[in-house]
Amino acid sequence: MATSPPPASGPAADGDLRRFVHGTAVTDGNRALLAEAIPGEFFTYPGGLTATERHALTYRRLRHAGLAAPPAARLLDDPPLLCALLDRAATADPALFHLMLLHYTLALGPVLRFGDHEHHGRDGRDEQDGDDGRGPRPEREALESMASYGALLMTEVGRSNSHLSPRTLARYDAASGDFVLSTPDARAAKFPTNTGHPGLPKTAAIYATLVHEGVERGVFVFVAPLRREDGSVCDGVRIVPAPEVSGLQVDYAAVRLDGLRVPYRAWLRDGARIDADGSFHDPAGGPAQRLTRSMGVAPPVWRAVISMSAAVTRASAAILLRHSADRTTLGRLAPRRALTDYRNQREAVLEALASAYALTAVARRVTAPSPPAPGVQPDLQAQAGGGPVTAWAPWSAVDRDLALLKAAATAEAHETVSRCRVHAGAPGFAATDRLNGYRALAHAYTNAGGDNQLILFDTARAMAELDRYRPPPVAGTVPDEGDLASPRVWSHLARSLERASRERLATRVRAARRDGADAFTAWNDNLALAARTATACADRVLLEIAAEACASDPAVAPLLRLYALRWAERRAGALLNEGVAAAGLLDRVEELRRRVCDEVMPRAAEYAQAFDLPAEITAPASFVLDA
Incomplete structure (x- = not known):
């Protein structure tokens, strides 16, 4: 019968355990930086806060962390570093982890991943989506600078498995060069979203089915502000805050889009395009492949x-x-x-x-x-x-x-x-x-x-x-x-x-x-x-x-x-x-x-x-x- 080796012990074993837990991919200097981004005071909340006050404090902490941590693009290119930051957020405050994950990976992430191509302007010239070709400039800058907080509009409240075929639609307006995003009814409202707080700016990655010339072209991501700097709701957006919860405490809300207009550059098209003659092109190959890529x-x-x-x-x-x-x-x-x-x-x-x-x-x-x-x-x-x-x-x-x-x-x-x-x-x-x-x-x-x-x-x-x-x-x-x-x-x-x-x-x-x-x-x-x-x-x-x-x-x-x-x-x-x-x-x-x-x-x-x-x-x- 096989026997077990004796357990290791002593200082060497202690060092081995720490190396096992923390690995070597994140340097001590970066860990110190993450501790500054999420300091000890973030591990508790003061008493007597209303739900709205608590949410506001969590977002202030998110902003502090985002400004103190390494730049967002670097974090997204360095999984061990991003995960180390998010791990500390999770142990400090689960709500902070959730909001931080949404902000970096599901709002800013699609901008950097899918917004890296040229597009044709209305005058036929090629234009860059951003200063380095990695996404729409205003929305990206707002998210990276923590001037706006990221949100995700993906799941729809009225149908299960809604990821497979969102009823929220995006239509291209050739006259203006914009896209018009709409939810057809309340059952297509996006929920849950972290957009309920009335005084905070929010920018969302919106998953919608693109319909062009009467044909569904697949699920794409669009980026758009939902709330302005003062928290007021943008034109074409309706936000209905959800009741307070006692579990993962976030400012949940349902969002409906009533003819929300977004510029062409807000289409995170991942190589797809609509030419000046109205023809649609998508290198993904078809709606099924596009869905998989958009969920990438x-x-x-x-x-x-x-x-x-x-x-x-x-x-x-x-x-x-x-x-x-x-x-x-x-x-x-x-x-x-x-x-x-x-x-x-x-x-x-x-x-x-x-x-x-x-x-x-x-x-x-x-x-x-x-x-x-x-x-x-x-x-x-x-x-x-x-x-x-x-x-x-x-x-x-x-x-x-x-x-x-x-x-x-x-x-x-x-x-x-x-x-x-x-x-x-x-x-x-x-x-x-x-x-x-x-x-x-x-x-x-x-x-x-x-x-x-x-x-x-x-x-x-x-x-x-x-x-x-x-x-x-x-x-x-x-x-x-x-x-x-x-x-x-x-x-x-x-x-x-x-x-x-x-x-x-x-x-x-x-x-x-x-x-x-x-x-x-x-x-x-x-x-x-x-x-x-x-x-x-x-x-x-x-x-x-x-x-x-x-x-x-x-x-x-x-x-x-x-x-x-x-x-x-x-x-x-x-x-x-x-x-x-x-x-x-x-x-x-x-x-x-x-x-x-x-x-x-x-x-x-x-x-x-x-x-x-x-x-x-x-x-x-x-x-x-x-x-």
Whole structure:
């Protein structure tokens, strides 16, 4: 039976842990700059604020951060640096993270990505969209200087899957050279948007279906101010603020466009054009391809959300450890015993740390300056080849790898943060809003940035149909005598489950179609299995990243071993159902988990210290009850 190497310890191990958490892509000087952009005071809010006052303060903080941080174009060209800034925002204030992500990646990002081409002026001359050819100059300058805050108008309130075919329309007015944007009715209103505050300037990236000469040409992005400098609403725009919320606290509103006129340069056309004779040209090739290209702003969002998931999980694990350390209990079985002597609490603390380190490994992978080594993820599509055909949402066609990992990371973060909240007892719920805020953020991004369920369904469909997907190879026998402490065993189990689930799904769908079911019925009857199948793929990728980290960073191996055991426990039903694991799996997991937890517990504080979290996060409740 394979045995585990002894845990590393001492100063070298401490340095190894910090390098694992922070990597080397962001310099110490840049980290100091990010700390100035989001100082300690941003980690709390003063009492007595109304919702409108709180929103205004969050935007002032966003402006401060945007002016103190490196320039926006540099951030967007440097994923590790952008994610480090957003990670600090997420741990400081989830609402600040959300607004910052919208501003950089979903408002300014399309301007820089799609606005980099010449266009023909009304007199037939070529004009540049901006001073360096990277987007409309006034809107870009307003966003980069933080003179206006970015917003996104994409989802429409009245129909699900509205990304696939927005009813908001853009029509070209040849007489003026402008585009006219309109929402046909209230069900096509854009929601949710961060445009509700009445006193703040907002500039939006607007997703609309371009109709030219009576033909739908695809979904394009337009950039336009919605609120002026004083917050007044621009002509052609109607904004209806939403009721106040207690979760992710943002100035939500619905937006309707009633003949909003935008200049030609506001069309972020990505190489498409309308010539002086009215002819339309699009190098994308057609509406389906154009939709995928227009949604191409998503990968920076997914990287940031994966990194954020790791950041809030690290913070939550540290908070739970701080709550549990040196805390005694009065249970009658053993009064005055330490809280972490109880295995349920010890396992909760250590498994939270394990999840934090596992997600950190994933975040490091997706934000790395260079792509992963060949062979690490053998099933996922080559970037140049595009993604699979999708049915439920456009995301997998943009980048199935990142979309799937985003779904997995947010699910893991939400589960872990929620568990930390429960195990922190009443103080975790009532003494501070931090764990509740992290949970709300993770929960929000199970839908935001691409709905997790729809991502899983499209991933499973590609897997079943072998659309740019190859099942991972599986050895004929279980390696290392089935020792669950072995990373080779994790990989074997995860690969076997993925292959078996895919085969079961493909067989069911084929059988349904042979029996005369249409595509909707065949898939609709198997959505639960589809979600399990795609989840198995995501699990396998996460476990193989963790296995690689065990080999390259021995200091984190014990925690990642604990993460794998937690995975085996959570997926025991599927592992047993598919015949991948033998009866008695949970007994083996529990026995090994006890041993690993006892090994790791003396180093729990060291693992948490490597996060280098600001004192504002792990400090006890900031109030005292006088006698």
